[in-house]
Amino acid sequence: MKKMLLVPFALAVSMFTACGDSSSDPKPSKAEECANGLSSDCLVGSWNMIGLANSGTGEILPSYDYKSAPGMLTFSEDGSFQFDVPAAAPADLRTIDCNPVYGTWTVSGNMLTMKSTVNGMCLDTKQKSITFVPIITTNGAQIKMTTGVLWFFFNATDEKSIRENSTEVYTISAN
Numbered sequence: 001m002k003k004m005l006l007v008p009f010a011l012a013v014s015m016f017t018a019c020g021d022s023s024s025d026p027k028p029s030k031a032e033e034c035a036n037g038l039s040s041d042c043l044v045g046s047w048n049m050i051g052l053a054n055s056g057t058g059e060i061l062p063s064y065d066y067k068s069a070p071g072m073l074t075f076s077e078d079g080s081f082q083f084d085v086p087a088a089a090p091a092d093l094r095t096i097d098c099n100p101v102y103g104t105w106t107v108s109g110n111m112l113t114m115k116s117t118v119n120g121m122c123l124d125t126k127q128k129s130i131t132f133v134p135i136i137t138t139n140g141a142q143i144k145m146t147t148g149v150l151w152f153f154f155n156a157t158d159e160k161s162i163r164e165n166s167t168e169v170y171t172i173s174a175n
Contacts (some may be wrong), residue, residue, distance in 0.1 A: 031174035034143045039134050040107050043075040045137050047145065047170035049086055052153055054165045058146070064156065064166075073152075073170055081105050081114065083152055098122030101152065114151070124154035138174055145170045 049071035060067070066096035071079035071086035083101040084094045093099065102118040115129035135146045146167045150156070154163060 008169075009101065025046050029142055029175050030083070030172055033140050034136050034138065034174075038107060038110050038112060038134055040077075042079050042143075043105070043112070044135060045075060045172055047073045047075070049073055049083070049152070050169050052150065052162070052166045052172055053054045053146065053169045055148065060169065061166065064153070068170070075105060079104050079106060085152070089153075093122050093153070093156055095122070122155050123151060127151065127154075142171045143173050143174050145172075 026110055028040070030040075030045065033039065043059075043068065049059040050065075050067045051165070053060050062087075066088055069087045071089065072082075072084040074082045075110040076082075083103075083105050085101075087094070098119055099119055101116055101120055101123070103114055103116040105112060105114045107113075110133050111131050112134055115132040120128050131141075131150065132147055132149050132151075132153045135148065137144050147170075149158055150163055150168060153168055157163065169175035
């Protein structure tokens with residue numbers, strides 16, 4: 001009789017401990033959140049805007065290298081974002097009408113849509129919103145996101161070749 005009572009009790013205890021309080025479970029690392037590419041969980045956080053890169057080679061363009069003093073693109077859980085222009089960016093992007101830029105964001109499949117709501121005057125005048133497929137990769141201690149387009153920095157130059165062949169580059173810690 002005692003053995004028969006122990007089996008259901010042991011089963012109940014194992015089920016209770018397996019379904020324990022998830023609030024004590026550690027939060028996944030950014031690398032884990034971004035392992036499958038674009039997702040809302042992957043985006044939430046503060047990303048360093050490190051520069052503009054050649055879309056083909058991925059190399060940061062020397063005139064647009066902000067690694068030593070990056071800008072900041074912060075995605076909030078409530079679907080809002082804030083973009084702070086790097087201190088070394090062209091002066092016309094650092095004016096009070098252009099910096100910081102506020103807006104909203106959504107993810108649908110592998111596409112990210114961003115819409116400026118405040119201070120979007122310096123964005124491409126034809127695009128107060130943009131939808132693109134960012135490329136997210138893990139490189140050791142960093143997650144890198146390339147946009148494939150210029151949006152915040154479209155008006156950083158009037159050189160057609162830079163506008164058409166460059167991408168904005170952002171990084172965040174993989175931890």
